[in-house]
Amino acid sequence: MKKRIGLLFIVQRSLRQHALSTLITTLSIALGTGLVMAVIAIRAQSVSAFTGGPIGFDAVLGARGSPLQLVLNTVFHLETSPGNIPWTMYQAVQSDPRVELAIPYALGDNYYGFRIVGTTTALFTEFEYRKGVRFRTEGDGRFFDPDRQEAVIGSFAAQKLGLKVGDTFKPYHGLVFDESMQHDEQYTVVGVLEPTNSPSDRVIWIPIEGVYRLEGHVLRGSGEEYIARPGQEIPDVHKEVSAVMLKFRNPQIGFMMDATINKQGKVATLAWPIGAVMAGLFDKIGWMNQILALVSYLVVLVAAGSILASIYNSINERRREFAILRSLGARRKTVFTVIVLEAASIAAFGVIIGFIVYGAIFTSASAIVRAQTGIVLDLLQFQPVFVVAPICIILLGVVAGVVPAFKAYQTDVATNLTPIS
Amino acid sequence: MSLLTVTNLEKAYASPEGSQSRIINVPHFEMDAGKQIALRGSSGAGKTTFLNLIAGILQADRGHIVVAGEEMTGLGESERDRLRAHYIGYIFQTFNLLAGYTALENVMLGMMFGTGIDTNFARHLLERVGLGDRMQYRPSQLSVGQQQRVAVARAIANRPRLVLADEPTGNLDYHHANEAVTLIREICHENSAALLIVSHDSEVLGQFEEAKDFAQVNCV
Numbered sequence: 001m002k003k004r005i006g007l008l009f010i011v012q013r014s015l016r017q018h019a020l021s022t023l024i025t026t027l028s029i030a031l032g033t034g035l036v037m038a039v040i041a042i043r044a045q046s047v048s049a050f051t052g053g054p055i056g057f058d059a060v061l062g063a064r065g066s067p068l069q070l071v072l073n074t075v076f077h078l079e080t081s082p083g084n085i086p087w088t089m090y091q092a093v094q095s096d097p098r099v100e101l102a103i104p105y106a107l108g109d110n111y112y113g114f115r116i117v118g119t120t121t122a123l124f125t126e127f128e129y130r131k132g133v134r135f136r137t138e139g140d141g142r143f144f145d146p147d148r149q150e151a152v153i154g155s156f157a158a159q160k161l162g163l164k165v166g167d168t169f170k171p172y173h174g175l176v177f178d179e180s181m182q183h184d185e186q187y188t189v190v191g192v193l194e195p196t197n198s199p200s201d202r203v204i205w206i207p208i209e210g211v212y213r214l215e216g217h218v219l220r221g222s223g224e225e226y227i228a229r230p231g232q233e234i235p236d237v238h239k240e241v242s243a244v245m246l247k248f249r250n251p252q253i254g255f256m257m258d259a260t261i262n263k264q265g266k267v268a269t270l271a272w273p274i275g276a277v278m279a280g281l282f283d284k285i286g287w288m289n290q291i292l293a294l295v296s297y298l299v300v301l302v303a304a305g306s307i308l309a310s311i312y313n314s315i316n317e318r319r320r321e322f323a324i325l326r327s328l329g330a331r332r333k334t335v336f337t338v339i340v341l342e343a344a345s346i347a348a349f350g351v352i353i354g355f356i357v358y359g360a361i362f363t364s365a366s367a368i369v370r371a372q373t374g375i376v377l378d379l380l381q382f383q384p385v386f387v388v389a390p391i392c393i394i395l396l397g398v399v400a401g402v403v404p405a406f407k408a409y410q411t412d413v414a415t416n417l418t419p420i421s
Numbered sequence: 422m423s424l425l426t427v428t429n430l431e432k433a434y435a436s437p438e439g440s441q442s443r444i445i446n447v448p449h450f451e452m453d454a455g456k457q458i459a460l461r462g463s464s465g466a467g468k469t470t471f472l473n474l475i476a477g478i479l480q481a482d483r484g485h486i487v488v489a490g491e492e493m494t495g496l497g498e499s500e501r502d503r504l505r506a507h508y509i510g511y512i513f514q515t516f517n518l519l520a521g522y523t524a525l526e527n528v529m530l531g532m533m534f535g536t537g538i539d540t541n542f543a544r545h546l547l548e549r550v551g552l553g554d555r556m557q558y559r560p561s562q563l564s565v566g567q568q569q570r571v572a573v574a575r576a577i578a579n580r581p582r583l584v585l586a587d588e589p590t591g592n593l594d595y596h597h598a599n600e601a602v603t604l605i606r607e608i609c610h611e612n613s614a615a616l617l618i619v620s621h622d623s624e625v626l627g628q629f630e631e632a633k634d635f636a637q638v639n640c641v
Contacts, residue, residue, distance in 0.1 A: 006533040009526075017521040324517045327478060329506020329534030329579075331499050413478045414470075417517060 007334070010325070011341045014318075021310040022346060025303065029350020032300035033393055034357025039292045040385040041358070042365050042377060047282050049375045050076070051275040055198070056129035058254060059272035061085065061093060061102075061261070062243040067271035068281055074105055074243040075274060076199045076373055077115045080175060081107055085268050086221040087239030093246060098256070101126055101247040106211040108242070111169055113177040114157040116204045118211030121146055127247075129196055141165045141191030146207040152191040156201035156374055163189050171206075173216060183214050195376075202374035212239060246270075300393060303350065304400045307343050312404040315339075322408050323416035332409050339405035340398055347397025351390040423487075424454040424582055424615050425475065430484035430494075432470060444470055446641045447484070454582065457606060457616040459626045462635030468619035471639065472585045475617070476509050477501030489582050506535035510576030510614065512605065514588035516568045518560040524571045525556040531578035546574035549611075550604060566597040573605055577612050584609050586618040590625050602628050 015022045055075055062070040063083030072079035087104070094102040103126075106118035124135050124143040137143065137152065144150035153163055163169065167189045173181040187206055195201055212219060212228050219226040219238045226238035248254055254272045261270040271277050282289075322335050359379060366377035432445035444467040452458050462468045473479040475486055477493050480501075486493040489508050493501060505511075510531070518527050528543040547556050550570035552563075560568050569589065576584050586605060590598035602618075602625050609616040618625070619635065626632045 006538060009533075010530075013519075013521050013526070320517075321519055324519060325530070325534075326502065327476070327505075327511055327513075327517065328531055328575075329502055331502045331534075333499070334534070414473050417478075417513065418515065 007338055007341060010338050011345055014338070014342055015345060018310070018314055021314070025306045025310050025346050026350045026353060028303035028306050029300075029347055029393065029397070030353035030357050032296065032303040033351050033354025033389060034359075034361055035296035035299050036293070036389050036393075037354065037358040037383070037385050038361035038365065039289070039296045040389075041362060041381075041383045042369075043289050043292075044383055044385075045377045045381060046369065046375070047279075049377070050278045051282070055274055056127060056247070057245045057274060058248045058251075059246045059257070059270055059274065060243050061089070061246055061268055061270050064267060064269050067269055067277045070243060070269055070271045071274055071277045072281075073107065074245065076375075077117075077203055078373065081242045082269070084220070084240040084242055085244070087236050087241060088221070089268060090241050090244045091236070093244055098249055098253040099246055100249045101245075103127060103245045104208055104241040105243045105245060106208050106241050108175065108217070109171040109173055109183070109211065109214060110175055110177055111171055111204055112161060114154075114161060114202055114204055115175060116151075116171050116206055116211070118206055118208035120208055123205065124152070127245075129198055129200060133196075135196070135200070136194045137191035138194050139165070139192075144190055144205065144207055146209060148207070149185060149187045149210055150190045150206070151187040152193060152205045153189055154193050154201040154203045154205075154374070155195040156370065157204055158189075158192040160371075163192070165189055165192060171214060173214070183216070185210070185214055197374075197376035199374035208241070209234070246272075300396065304347075304393075304396045307346050307397055308400040308403055311339060311343055311401060312407065315404050315407045318408070319411050319416045322411040323413045326411070326413040327417060335411065336405045336409040339408045340401040343397045343401025343404070344394055347394045347400075350397075351393055354390075354393075355386075422454055423451050424456070424489060425617070426451045426485070426487040427475070428485045430471075430474060430486065431482045432467075432474060432479065433482055443641055445474065445481075445639060447471065447639050450638050452615055452617060455610075455613055455615055457609065457629060457631070458618070459629035459632040460617070460619040460635045460638065461621065461623075461626050461632055462619060462639075463621055466635050467639055467641065468635055469587050471635070472511075472587050472617070472619060475583075476511055476585055477505045502534070506579065508582045510579060510581035510584040512572050512576045512584065512586040512589045514591040516560075516572040516592070518568055518571055518575075520560055523557045523559055524552055524563065524567075524574075527560070527571055528575045528578050531575035535579035535581075543574075543578060546578060546608075547571070549608065550574045565592055566601070569593060569597070569601050570604065573601070573608060577608055577614065580612060581614050583615045583617065586616065586620075588620055588622075589618065590620065590622055595624065598622065598625060599628070 060070050060074050063085050065082030069079050069082050073081050090104045093099050103119055103123050109116040121143055128134050144152050168186050170186050171183045173183060212234055219240055221240040222237045228234050257270055258272050261268055362379050370376055427447050427450040430445055430447040433441040433443040436442040460468060474481050481494045491504055493504060524547060525543055528546055529538050532538050547553060550573055552567060552570055555563060555567060590601050593601055620626060
């Protein structure tokens with residue numbers, strides 16, 4: 001025990017003596033460690049959130065086209081709409097006994113870039129975005145009255161837009177904010193939703209009827225153009241929806257509806273299961289993750305190389321130090337161990353600081369992800385990489401220490417005891 | 422009782438021309454426990470090599486070195502290191518203190534590979550050599566004489582049976598040289614360690630009852 005303390009004592013003194021190179025190599029290890037952990041953790045959490053996060057629906061029914069576009073547009077509120085389907089199609093699935101819940105979405109407007117989605121009150125009264133959990137409004141807010149120009153706002157949108165209960169706003173036409181495209185209709189905020197850490201936090205919900213009645217909106221549910229008039233009821237045949245969000249009574253229904261709608265039908269697309277559709281996206285962009293991971297591995301390798309180089313370069317000037325230690329009775333393997341421990345210590349310190357680097361990278365990245373998608377990534381969520389990366393990097397440090405350690409091991413005592421002037 | 426016995430010791434170095442140049446040829450040398458012997462010799466006579474052979478830092482070509490009953494010459498390097506750590510203290514002409522360590526830490530380093538660190542004894546030794554108020558000073562913050570005293574304390578830190586001193590006053594002025602030798606002799610005596618000192622300084626050699634001419638010991 002005494003000896004082990006002694007070796008660490010020598011290591012600590014040596015690192016202190018070479019403080020600058022120790023600091024630089026430690027920081028380079030920290031950067032590599034932080035990068036590796038951040039890239040892997042962000043990827044894992046993103047995949048998990050996009051493929052199995054708090055979505056609450058089993059499938060999306062929309063216009064004929066790409067299921068991925070449909071899911072991105074309706075579930076994650078990204079991408080453009082592939083088109084609309086008639087209201088009658090919504091009515092058909094809603095009355096289908098195999099379907100537990102069908103909620104229509106009508107998209108096409110925004111408020112300062114935040115999407116406005118027209119829907120029914122079923123979204124608040126029947127839909128569970130997570131098992132057993134429904135949307136709830138903060139404080140004294142409430143859900144909108146479907147017959148009024150009222151809005152309920154997701155928590156992130158409310159925070160960013162500075163909107164609260166009682167405030168009013170006028171929607172802008174289109175999914176992309178354009179100052180010149182403001183509608184005349186004014187909506188009043190009646191509720192702000194509690195955070196759900198899902199894409200819904202970025203959405204402004206209004207009654208679907210309101211979307212139909214926004215100035216300039218043309219309905220083509222029947223195939224013919226129809227413009228809603230104030231005070232006049234809109235016939236169902238003219239109504240249309242961007243998508244219908246579906247929850248099935250059991251998973252087998254998905255197979256059946258997939259066969260009916262996707263394989264036999266030609267009018268609509270059923271994006272099912274949503275997780276699998278999104279997993280397909282990650283498969284397609286998998287190469288990008290691999291490149292990011294490769295870059296971070298390279299940073300780690302370069303950092304390990306810097307450990308090797310900095311210690312190796314110091315060996316020549318430290319030969320006398322080793323000779324003195326040897327003359328005091330230190331064995332060759334002791335000197336070898338000291339150098340390997342030095343390398344391992346630098347790697348270990350780097351790993352510790354690497355967690356701070358990870359925190360910084362992750363926090364920045366998750367802020368971007370949240371702003372873009374509404375998905376909240378959890379900094380403290382455990383990932384195996386938090387254990388695997390530190391162990392591997394410290395082992396890499398040990399390996400990097402072996403070459404200079406061997407050089408130190410070879411130090412001849414007698415010829416190095418005399419100072420070189 | 423004999424602490425150190427050297428018989429038929431030989432050591433040669435390869436010269437730049439490639440031939441072997443014999444530098445040590447000691448038929449017989451011995452010293453008893455607690456004894457203090459000075460060896461006189463000019464530069465290049467092989468004194469340092471002789472001490473390095475006794476310390477096990479160098480491997481002899483031939484012959485025997487027995488320290489405290491243990492045969493040094495037949496041992497591998499690792500075992501020689503162990504013997505050196507346990508039985509031998511070494512005072513160098515250039516002190517060989519480690520620059521990044523304080524005086525106290527340098528003395529503790531002397532203990533690390535032998536009996537183990539005993540901080541109290543390390544402090545006691547530094548107080549004994551008059552550096553009680555300089556324990557946390559680094560070598561660069563000490564005078565040459567003070568550095569020498571740290572080296573003396575370090576050499577005795579492992580409670581060795583034999584202290585080897587290689588021109589220990591070579592870097593000191595006359596006044597400090599005499600003081601240093603007196604201190605080395607006293608501290609070895611107090612700790613029951615034998616002292617083998619090599620020097621070419623007649624003032625130093627004059628302090629020893631037994632001073633031998635190295636040329637008579639080493640028959641090259």
